[in-house]
Amino acid sequence: MKVMIVEDEMLLAMELESEVEAAGHSVVGVAASSGQAADIVRDAPPEFAFVDINLQDGPTGINVGRMLAEKRIPYVFVSGNIKKLPDDFAGAIGAIEKPYTINGMANALAYISALVQGDDSMPPPASLVLAQDAPRPVRN
Template sequence: MNILIVEDEALLALELESELESVGHQVVGQAMTSHEARMKIDAQRPDFAFVDVHLLDGVTGLEVGRYLSARGIPFVFVTGNVRRLPVDFAGAVGAIEKPYTMNGLENAVRFVEALMRGEVQRWDAPPSLILAGEDEGRMAG
C-alpha cells in the first residue's frame, strides 16, 4: 500500500516510515505542514495516510484530514489527544493515540487494508485503533 505520513516530528516520521517499509508498504512522502501535505496528496495520490493533528503550521491536521476525505483517501489520525478530535473525526477511519507502539500501527494498517477490501467489520478493529463514533463523549475540536 502507498502511504503518506503527515507528521511534524521528523524522528517519529522516519521511524514510522522505516517500520511501514519493513512490513512491505511504500511510503510515498512525508509532510510537516498542511500545505506540503495537500501538495503531496495531489502529486502522489496515496492509498492511505497517517496524519498528526498538530503540524508545523498549527492545528491543521484536521484540514488535511478533510482534504483526504474529500478525495476518498482513507486515513488515521495519530495524536496525543484523541478527545480533541471532532465527533466525525474529520472523515478519518479512526485514530491512534500517542505514544503508540509500532505493533499497534501495523495492526491498524492491516485492519484498514482489510476494511477497504470488505474482509472485516468495524467491530474487528484492533485495540490500538479508536474508530470514529466510538466515543460520543469526546469534546468537539
C-alpha cells in the first residue's frame, strides 16, 4: 500500500514512516503543511494517508482530510486531541490518538491495510477510534 504521512513533527513523521515500511508498505511522501500534502497527492497519489490536525500552516489537517475524501483516498487522523475533529470526521475512517504505542499503530495499520484491500472481516483494534464510534466534540 502506498502511504502518505501528513505530520509537521519530523521525529513523529520519521517514526511513523519506519512503522509503515516495517509493515511492508511504502511511503510516497511526508508533508508538514497542507500545501505539501496537496503536492504529494497530485504528484504521487497515495492509497492511504495518516493526517495530523495541526500542521506547519496551522490547524489545516482537517482541510487536507476533506481534500483526500473528495479524491476518495482513505485516511485516518493521528492527533493529540481527537475531540477537535468535526462530527463527520471530515470523511476519515477514524482516528488514532497521540501518544500511541508502536503495537497500537501496527495493529491499526494491519486493519487499515485490510480495509483498503476490501477485507472488512478484521475487528478494529482498540487503538483506532472509528468515525461512527468516536466521541463527539465538546461544543462551547
